Amino acid sequence: MSNLRERLRSEMTAEIKQAARDRLAVEGPDLSLRAVARDVGMVSSAIYRYFPSRDDLLTALIVDGYTALADRVEAAESAVPRTDLAGRFAAVAHAVRDWAKAHPAEYALLYGTPVPGYVAPQETVVPVARMGVVLIDILRDGFSAGELVVSPDDRMPQRLREDLADMLAGVDRSGVPAELLSRGLLAWSSVFGLISFELFGHLVGAVSDHDLNFEYQIRALNREVGLV
């Protein structure tokens, strides 16, 4: 059986990616292939048996990151009773923050300054859509249960309405009016705004207990979205 070679190969691949993640944490987004090789005890050219180039290694880290984050978000949200809409949203928000705090360098890789000239791989679409589904499901459940009240807004530009209706192609948005999708998008942006502010050091003068602040703000956000 060729299993030995295959198993070693996948273990080695994982080890390289982990070393790369660790490197990312200490020296930021310009990943050095040679440093990674050193860390796993290999000669630098050996990495090329596993990744055809430095960019491909980076791509793998990015895809892994989105997937890990989506996993955490889904797991946290599914553990909350379906009828507890605010609890479900809070679970999602805290899952993102917890993952970000546990993996700050990866968070920065996904949601910080994009590497110039580097285009996000198509494979990120799937995990990103998974998070979108979780969020939209909360909105739909709230709407169809009558807990989320939304009055049609005729000041919403038609173009924007169409954008929102087409967003996340392939994801079921049925029964969720554009007004609600827009609210969800704002809430989602706010969650990442809060987390980025905290992790990137923009709250240093303002807040000392970040846990308390985040929890309070998520409650406020819940109120604002209308999930109570």
Place this chain on the structure above:
Amino acid sequence: MSNLRERLRSEMTAEIKQAARDRLAVEGPDLSLRAVARDVGMVSSAIYRYFPSRDDLLTALIVDGYTALADRVEAAESAVPRTDLAGRFAAVAHAVRDWAKAHPAEYALLYGTPVPGYVAPQETVVPVARMGVVLIDILRDGFSAGELVVSPDDRMPQRLREDLADMLAGVDRSGVPAELLSRGLLAWSSVFGLISFELFGHLVGAVSDHDLNFEYQIRALNREVGLV
């Protein structure tokens, strides 16, 4: 008079910083001193007549960036009638976004992934506080005019209340309850969340007309803060 030398010196300093900003835009946050020198038509060592090291040049760009942003924010906000609270907040939000879109690389430098090991210079405190003052003034005016209704929230943790009361040391927060400061902080985070999402490419599948979306979301934010 030594004015000639001094004038040339400050002109050259400005030219170097501008070249550095341009470089930033094409190759991201790892600024190359040699590339900057090439762009201004100097030999690389000549830069050291103006900046003692690469980090000092970066620092100058960061301080300049915050200052330019605070200038724009103040100018935009002060052009709106004092009683138009929602208009004042919208002016602030749009000023930030306009500046960010006009100077995306600088925005990323200030609000994107922090350079690991690099500590933000103390001089950024002043321009950051200036923006804080603008925001807090809006909240105070709204509160004292009775337009911003805020009921005391006894679920707000004491620790958080103290944090908010101490925030932006030296800035006048008199007459603005912690509940309102917290709302302001959330709104401020949301503005940057929206802008970062747009500039860093996280809305690509979701929204095509970013102007419309931002304008709509800022109106929603205004409603949420209570500025109508």
Place this chain on the structure above:
DNA sequence: TGTACATCAGTGAACGCGCGTTCACTGATGTAC
């Protein structure tokens, strides 16, 4: 079960490169008398 051949992980040397920073220098501008 044993042998011949194919696959492929890892080595080590080499490539060409751009980087930040230093240093002794030249020559123009500014200052003191």
Place this chain on the structure above:
DNA sequence: TGTACATCAGTGAACGCGCGTTCACTGATGTAC
């Protein structure tokens, strides 16, 4: 107004470095018969 000296912007060579990637190689693992 003219001369002697000080200041300082910019040059060019050199330093030591780490980088991504290539290539011919060795030796172990896997496959076919």
